[in-house]
Amino acid sequence: MKNYEMYIDGQWCTASNNENIVSINPATEEPWATFSNATADDVDRAVTAANTAFEHGEWRKLSGTQRGQYLKKIADCVRSNPELLGQTETTDTGKLFRETRWQANNVAGFYDFFAGQADKIKGDVPVTADNAPLILTMREPLGVVAAIVPWNSQLHLAAVKLGPALAAGNTIVLKPSEQASAAVLEFTRMIEKAGLPSGVINVVTGGAECGQALTSHPLVRRISFTGGVETARKIIPATRNNIARLSLELGGKSPVIVFDDANIDSVVNGVIAGIFAATGQSCAAGSRLLLHENIYDIVVEKLVERAKNIRIGDPMDDNTQMGPLATLRQRENIERILKQSVAMGAKILCGGSRPKAFNKGWYFEPTIVECVDQSPTVVQEELFGPVLSVLRFKTESEALEMANASRFAFAGGIFTRDIARAIRFARRVKAGRLWVNTYRVTSAQVPFGGSKDSGYGRESGLDAINDFTDIKSIFIDTTGEPVADPFVMR
Ligand code: NAD
8 A cells, every 4th residue: 555645835744633545446446545634724734835935935036937947847857757657647547557658748748838938927018198107017926826636637637737827926735636646646746856945836635625625715816626517616605715716627518520521430530539538537528429410320330339349458558448437436427327318218329337357447338329319318417437429410500509508618529521611610619629620639838628517717828827817007107296186086
C-alpha cells in the first residue's frame, strides 16, 4: 500500500484527525493506496497558507517573467518522469497507460503555454481628450484560487487551472477527487523540485466535506471547478459565503451528427474515439450519434463490428484498447440506466454487460444502443461510460433540432464533406467546442467549456489568464487645476 499525504504550506502532512481514504485499483479491485481525509481545519490551514503566501510572501513581488520561469520548471519536472505519472494515474483510475503516459507529457506543454503568457498580462490606456484625466487599467491577481478536479484527466484539468492562475500571480489550493488523488499527489511531489515559495501551491485531499469547506472558505477569491452538475449545484450556494468568482466545467451529452456524404471509415474511427476511448469517461464523449437515414445501416453495422472487437483488459498493457471504469458506482449507474432505457424501448445492439472474461475489475462492454427517439434515459443522461446511443434523422433541420434537444451543451461532432453545411452546423449546434470530420483533438491554444448544464466559463486559450485577474481602473488628473465643484460628478 502506498500512503499519500497532503501538501500544505510546503510540508507533507496527514489529516489532523489521522483519517484516511482507501483507493481501489479498478482493474484488480484491490486497495492500493491511501489518501488523507482532510478536515475543515486542514482546509483552513491550506487556504490560510495560500493567503499568507499571496499577501505577504515573495510570490507577489516576482515579475511575470520570473513567474513564467517557475512554470517552465514545473513543465520540466513533469517531463522528467511521465512514466511515473502515467503509471500512477492508470493504477488509480484504470485509464490506459498508453494514454496517461502521453497525457503527462502533454500536460507539460500546457505549463509551457501558460509560462509564455505570464509576462504578457497587460492593461489599457484609452485615448482621451487632452484635458481629460489619463485613464489606466491594470490587471491584478485575485488571491487564493480553489482548484477542484475530478478523477478523470486530473493532471490535465489541474494544469488548465494552475497554469493561468499561477501565471497571473495567484496562489492555489488544489483538491483532487477522493476516488483517485494519487496522480495529483505524485505530480505535487515532482514539482517540489521547481522550488516555488511555500504556500503558493497547496494540495488537500478528501471528499464532499473537504470540497464544501474549501468552496465556502471566506479567504477563497476564485473557484475553478470541474466535475458533475449535481456537485456544481452545491458549490454555487457555497459561494454565498465568500462571493468568490466561479467557473464550472461540467458534464455533457455531446451529439455527433453524420451526413450521408461523409467518409464512412473516418466516421467509424471518429465515433469510436469519441465514445470508447478512455472507456467513455470523458466530459466531451460523443455519446449521442445522429445518423442520416441513407448511411444508418452501414455505419451501425461497422460500429457494432468494431465495438465487438475492442480489446478490453489490463490498462497497463499497451495492447489494451479499453480498460475498466474508474468506480464501481459508475458501473452500477450504467447498468441501471440501460435497464431503464430498454424498458422505454431502447434496443441494445452490442455489449450491455460485464465482459465474461473477467471475474475481477470494473469492466463493462463497449455498448451500442439503438433509440427511435431521444426520450430514453440513455439519451438524456451522461453515463460517463462506453455507451453510445444511435438515432436516425432525415433532414438537416431534424438533425439540428435533435442535436440541440439536450440539457447539456458541451461538445459535438459534424461529419460531412459539404463545407457549407459543416459551417452551418458549427454555427448553430449549441456547444463550447465542435469538431468537423474529426473528434477528441485538443490544444492549449483554444478555450474549452460549455453552457447550459455543462457549466460556464472557459479554460485554456489566450484569454484564460484574464479569468484569474481583476481589472482596476485609475484616473489621473492631467490639468494641474484644483478639484472643481465637489457636488458634480465629472
Ligand atoms: P464529482 O462532481 O463527483 O467530483 C468532482 C470533484 O468535486 C471531486 O474532487 C469531488 O471530491 C469534489 N466534490 C464533491 N462534492 C463536493 C462539494 N459538495 N463541494 C465541493 N467539491 C465537491 O465528479 P466526478 O465523478 O469526480 O467526475 C465526473 C464528472 O466530471 C462528469 O460529470 C464529467 O463530465 C465531469 N468532467 C468535466 C470536464 C470538463 O472539462 N467539463 C472534464 C472532466 C470531467
